[in-house]
Amino acid sequence: MTAGLATGRAGSTVLRGLLGSAHLGPTLAVTVLVALLTGAQGLDAGTSVLVVAAVLAGQLSIGWSNDLVDLARDRSTHRDDKPLATGEGSVQAVRLACAVALAATVVLSLAVGVAAGLVHLACVACGWAYNLGLKSTAWSWLPYAAAFGGLTYVVALADGSLPPWWWPVGAGLLGVGAHLVNVLPDVEDDLATGVRGLPHRLGPRLIAPVAAAVLAAASVVVLVGASPPTAAAVAVGLVVLALVGLVVAGRGRVPFVAAVVIALVDAVLLVVVR
Numbered sequence: 001m002t003a004g005l006a007t008g009r010a011g012s013t014v015l016r017g018l019l020g021s022a023h024l025g026p027t028l029a030v031t032v033l034v035a036l037l038t039g040a041q042g043l044d045a046g047t048s049v050l051v052v053a054a055v056l057a058g059q060l061s062i063g064w065s066n067d068l069v070d071l072a073r074d075r076s077t078h079r080d081d082k083p084l085a086t087g088e089g090s091v092q093a094v095r096l097a098c099a100v101a102l103a104a105t106v107v108l109s110l111a112v113g114v115a116a117g118l119v120h121l122a123c124v125a126c127g128w129a130y131n132l133g134l135k136s137t138a139w140s141w142l143p144y145a146a147a148f149g150g151l152t153y154v155v156a157l158a159d160g161s162l163p164p165w166w167w168p169v170g171a172g173l174l175g176v177g178a179h180l181v182n183v184l185p186d187v188e189d190d191l192a193t194g195v196r197g198l199p200h201r202l203g204p205r206l207i208a209p210v211a212a213a214v215l216a217a218a219s220v221v222v223l224v225g226a227s228p229p230t231a232a233a234v235a236v237g238l239v240v241l242a243l244v245g246l247v248v249a250g251r252g253r254v255p256f257v258a259a260v261v262i263a264l265v266d267a268v269l270l271v272v273v274r
Contacts, residue, residue, distance in 0.1 A: 208250075
């Protein structure tokens with residue numbers, strides 16, 4: 001009985017460590033965004049499931065690799081929100097999960113189709129490149145722009161077509177905006193450990209306003225490209241303006257959540273006006 005309880009607690013600890021290291025917020029946000037894009041593209045159910053599963057696996061590999069790469073840095077800044085840094089998570093379990101997710105990403109991506117699969121693997125490589133060093137350079141925004149824009153190509157290529165110009169442009173801008181606001185809560189810890197990406201070079205006071213401008217520009221691109229009815233365009237514009245205000249004035253994770261909602265509003269617009 002006691003051994004069973006101990007095993008159960010150990011399993012629960014491993015699971016909490018895996019979930020806590022997976023960056024579930026961004027992972028699920030990107031996955032939902034792609035799911036909405038598959039709806040806008042009109043993919044059949046089987047292809048949509050493959051695309052979404054490939055993206056989910058890729059995002060999990062990126063999230064887990066991020067915490068593995070940053071382990072020493074997170075420990076040095078005493079990050080109590082990182083299970084690996086606090087010792088509450090198993091490094092070995094996360095390494096194994098990351099490897100499995102990466103292998104699944106390759107298989108699922110190529111199952112979608114060679115062209116779409118290779119583009120998706122390039123998107124995942126962008127995320128890994130960010131984790132492995134680009135995050136500390138002035139080019140930290142580039143993997144986000146390339147990966148978010150590239151995902152629109154994955155969805156379209158799965159259907160044997162190319163996306164309209166405004167899909168990758170709008171998505172790329174959303175990616176850059178998400179990068180900027182995602183850094184906000186951790187900017188001081190990052191600077192203390194030598195991370196100097198684009199947001200850090202802008203400085204804490206400029207990150208939110210620049211992110212708001214980029215996110216607003218993304219929504220303008222989507223509105224211009226989608227050309228919804230006037231009433232819908234006005235409604236979306238007002239919602240985005242309110243969310244942009246939260247990006248500028250919000251604290252903690254609020255700007256990031258607002259950025260995610262902006263992306264989802266834009267994606268829902270694509271589905272509705274298709």
